[in-house]
Amino acid sequence: MASGIILAKPQTEEDPPYNHPQYKSTALRGPNRSPLIIRPGLTELHGPVFGESRIRPNDNDLTAQHPGEPIGEKIVVSGQLMDSDGRPIRNQLVEIWQANSCGRYAHALDDHPAPLDPNFTGGGRTMTDNEGRYRFTTIKPAAYPWGNHPNAWRPAHIHFSLYGTAFTQRLITQMYFPGDPLIDSDPIANSIRDKKVLARLVSAFDWDLTIPGTALGYRWDIVLGGSNPTPEAI
Amino acid sequence: MNGTKMGVTPSQTIGPFFKFGTEWMASEDIVSQGASGAIVLQGTVYDGAGDPVPDAMLEVWQADQVGKFPPDTTEGWTGFARRLTDADGRYVIRTVKPGRVPDATGELQAPHIAMVVFARGLLKPVFTRVYFSDESDANASDPLLAELEDSQARSTLLAALEDGRYRFDIRLQESSRGPETQFFAFGE
Numbered sequence: 001m002a003s004g005i006i007l008a009k010p011q012t013e014e015d016p017p018y019n020h021p022q023y024k025s026t027a028l029r030g031p032n033r034s035p036l037i038i039r040p041g042l043t044e045l046h047g048p049v050f051g052e053s054r055i056r057p058n059d060n061d062l063t064a065q066h067p068g069e070p071i072g073e074k075i076v077v078s079g080q081l082m083d084s085d086g087r088p089i090r091n092q093l094v095e096i097w098q099a100n101s102c103g104r105y106a107h108a109l110d111d112h113p114a115p116l117d118p119n120f121t122g123g124g125r126t127m128t129d130n131e132g133r134y135r136f137t138t139i140k141p142a143a144y145p146w147g148n149h150p151n152a153w154r155p156a157h158i159h160f161s162l163y164g165t166a167f168t169q170r171l172i173t174q175m176y177f178p179g180d181p182l183i184d185s186d187p188i189a190n191s192i193r194d195k196k197v198l199a200r201l202v203s204a205f206d207w208d209l210t211i212p213g214t215a216l217g218y219r220w221d222i223v224l225g226g227s228n229p230t231p232e233a234i
Numbered sequence: 235m236n237g238t239k240m241g242v243t244p245s246q247t248i249g250p251f252f253k254f255g256t257e258w259m260a261s262e263d264i265v266s267q268g269a270s271g272a273i274v275l276q277g278t279v280y281d282g283a284g285d286p287v288p289d290a291m292l293e294v295w296q297a298d299q300v301g302k303f304p305p306d307t308t309e310g311w312t313g314f315a316r317r318l319t320d321a322d323g324r325y326v327i328r329t330v331k332p333g334r335v336p337d338a339t340g341e342l343q344a345p346h347i348a349m350v351v352f353a354r355g356l357l358k359p360v361f362t363r364v365y366f367s368d369e370s371d372a373n374a375s376d377p378l379l380a381e382l383e384d385s386q387a388r389s390t391l392l393a394a395l396e397d398g399r400y401r402f403d404i405r406l407q408e409s410s411r412g413p414e415t416q417f418f419a420f421g422e
Binding site for chain 2: 004005006007008009010012014015016017018020023025026027028029030031032033035036037038039040041042043044045046047048049054082083084085086095096097098099105106107109110121122123124125159161167168170171172173174188189191192196197198200201222223224225226
């Protein structure tokens with residue numbers, strides 16, 4: 001153990017486990033061996049930088065990507081991306097994707113017999129601003145059934161993909177809606193054993209984000225772990 | 235920094251239906267064809283039954299050929315690529331072999347590429363490193379490889395040179411395809 005690169009304790013033990021029998025797809029895909037905990041090297045302490053030029057004007061408005069208005073309840077989803085010290089993560093890429101207002105994904109393999117909406121694809125992206133803030137306009141997704149167990153339903157959710165300043169901070173997760181009765185029985189949400197930690201995935205209804213006469217608003221702040229010293233400090 | 239740490243947002247699976255949200259960035263290579271020092275890194279993601287995983291998303295991130303990261307790199311260098319595996323669980327990325335960069339204690343590491351894989355059935359991603367089998371001298375002195383006492387686990391981190399391309403398969407579990415890939419989590 002000369003260089004001390006192998007460590008005893010990970011940055012966080014709050015993430016779900018790889019093997020969670022209630023979510024059947026983990027059985028053949030979750031690694032069986034525990035990951036080796038290492039001190040990140042210079043590569044992992046850096047991370048990709050995405051230019052503003054990759055983002056087009058309507059990329060953060062999922063209701064404006066087609067000629068017509070999508071069907072459903074228009075909402076604003078906005079919040080702040082930060083590290084675990086509360087420092088904003090500026091000018092970084094945030095991507096979302098979601099089902100439509102009937103619970104159907106614009107994906108060839110989604111066989112849920114709910115209608116597709118020709119005016120809604122459900123993918124969006126934006127860059128955080130100087131305070132780490134992001135903002136999307138979209139349609140509230142619906143719950144949908146899935147084949148995990150008899151009468152299984154996913155709570156309404158929006159998938160989020162996030163980058164920090166280090167590769168170790170890479171996160172893909174799901175945002176849920178407040179008061180959704182399906183959260184309690186969802187094996188994916190409940191793979192997070194600590195209810196206080198799970199609560200971090202639930203957005204908050206926020207009057208300040210509403211657009212009068214047009215859209216309701218939900219606030220969801222995102223905190224990325226793995227806030228190591230900046231590489232320059234090594 | 236001092237003070238109370240904020241509660242970190244936990245991971246959830248990427249799910250099966252991410253293509254329409256993530257493919258926009260999934261076809262760019264790290265270098266163009268014919269670029270000086272260009273190599274091809276390719277492989278297959280397998281599950282515990284030994285079947286290919288056709289719905290994985292993987293990303294690689296690396297230093298440039300002299301071990302630099304943006305903004306200390308030439309214009310246009312990103313060091314990043316994303317791929318969605320195809321129907322046969324495969325990915326292909328054109329890149330260059332990265333230069334050697336230090337670990338957290340300042341010790342020089344062998345050339346390697348950082349990789350992260352997401353898929354339905356993974357509630358959190360798997361992180362690994364792609365080392366190069368034809369860098370035996372550098373690999374022998376790499377601080378991480380040196381500490382991996384399990385030679386089978388070590389072997390899963392080495393991309394093999396086959397027909398001029400580097401092959402790096404990801405086995406989410408042990409199967410007829412070989413041992414489970416050595417995955418990493420990060421500490422501080």
